[in-house]
Amino acid sequence: MIVNDLAAKRRRIEQLLDDEHAYPTGNLDHIAAKILEKRGAILDVAAGRATPFYLYDREYFRSALAEFVAAFGAHLPGHRPFYAVKSNPHPGVIEEAVRHGFGLYVSSGRELRQGLAIPGCPILFSGPAKLLEELHLAVLHADRVIVNIDSFRELERLGELAARLGRSIRAGVRVPVEHHSAWSKFGIPLAELPRFWRAAREHPLVELQGIQLHLSSHRDLAAYEGIIEQLGRFLERELTAEERASIAFVDVGGGYWPHRVEGYSPELHPLGKVIRAADAHYGQDTEFAQAYYLRESFPLEEYARALGGAIDLHLRPLLDCVYYTEPGRIVSTYAMHIVLTVMDKKSEDLVIVDGGVTMVGAPRYLHTYCPVINLSRPAMREIPVRIGGSLCDSEDFWGFRCYGERIEEGDVLIVPLQGAYTFCLAQDFVRPIPPVVELDHPGDERARGPG
Ligand SMILES: Cc1ncc(COP(=O)(O)O)c(C=O)c1O
Known part of the structure; x- marks a missing residue:
């Protein structure tokens, strides 16, 4: 027996399943709208150098x-x-x-x-x-x-x-x-x-x-x-x-x-975790009603x-x-965004970009949702597309949707508002850590870290 009081735990799990779960839903359109105001300036910076990079805003x-x-x-x-x-x-x-x-x-x-x-x-x-x-x-x-x-x-x-x-x-x-x-x-x-x-x-x-x-x-x-x-x-x-x-x-x-x-996938919701655990145990899959919930704050x-x-x-x-x-x-x-380029379009719903999630330390976007915006083909609607990173690692994904008309090879994407505990956790696993480029002074490129 994994715990002594299994009956009590069963009641607790049932209570969790029965409870009302009012977690915030909605979208993060406001972030995309604000970033698109800077679209021209960001594309200019990206045109003059290799991606990926951290963009200091x-x-x-x-x-x-x-x-x-x-x-x-x-x-x-x-x-x-x-x-x-x-x-x-x-x-x-x-x-x-x-x-x-x-x-x-x-x-x-x-x-x-x-x-x-x-x-x-x-x-x-x-x-x-x-x-x-x-x-x-x-x-x-x-x-x-x-x-x-x-x-x-x-x-x-x-x-x-x-x-x-x-x-x-x-x-x-x-x-x-x-x-x-x-x-x-x-x-x-x-x-x-x-x-x-x-x-x-x-x-x-x-x-x-x-x-x-x-x-x-x-x-x-x-x-x-x-x-x-x-x-x-x-x-x-x-x-x-x-x-x-x-x-x-x-x-x-x-x-x-x-x-x-940011948001998080239902798999991180307490109820979602229970359902996912049962799924994993019985080799099944669940389609959740919400793509993501908004992080409470x-x-x-x-x-x-x-x-x-x-x-x-x-x-x-x-x-x-x-x-x-x-x-x-x-x-x-709010200090930094991540700028990436689409290297490969493998199918309508799968693209590969030139940066890996080691830029933020760990594969956090499997369950954390942050908007990704296609600056090359802007639109205020999201299309479903899996955005894989450049690492030889199956968990290396930036997200599963993208603001844009469509998405093609060579498009410049941005993952906005990635300044906290991402840049400082970056790892040089497989690929070097990209530089930081300042939006207003793109010539002043600096290596990551305090030097
Ligand atoms: C003592 C202390 N102060 C401040 C902070 C900064 O926290 P945050 O980035 O969540 O504001 C931390 C973070 O771990 C901390 O341990």
């Missing part, structure tokens, strides 16, 4: 940065954003974020060095297992680096290092907000916070002054309020007034998902309002501090 990225600042500025006044470098570490992207007044949130020595290369840019350094040389570098630049400490052991390391170097460093401590998931590997349990605060006194050169919570993403905005409330109640109960007064910042992290930019304004409201209610009465955010995907998604 500075204008889109700027609007995303501006939108973030406006929404959080309105609902979390005085907040300070730190761009999450890990989500897209392209130098041009980082420079633009800094130009918009963002600091940088870095999580490795490599990213820290990237940030330090930008004069005057404030940096938050967090993440597990920081190396001694990384902490060393942070202490040497303590005027603009804050370290979010991940454990009691790291506090000791940082304290010893600061004492050896005779320099003080500002620090926060990370507390996980979900204790039973993979996220619990980060930071120290909330219950340990008072002990941590007191342990930090043993290290006078570590100026412990902040708390980092990465809120991550939730299907329900009330979850954000619940987490902030939980923190507020805890701080009120368990820290002394003097300790609370030493809190200079609360860092609420990132995890805000862009709204209406909230307009940026709603994230900001929910968080700002919760902070006003549960933290501002207790703490006189500033609030940091660490947005990654909510801004970097």
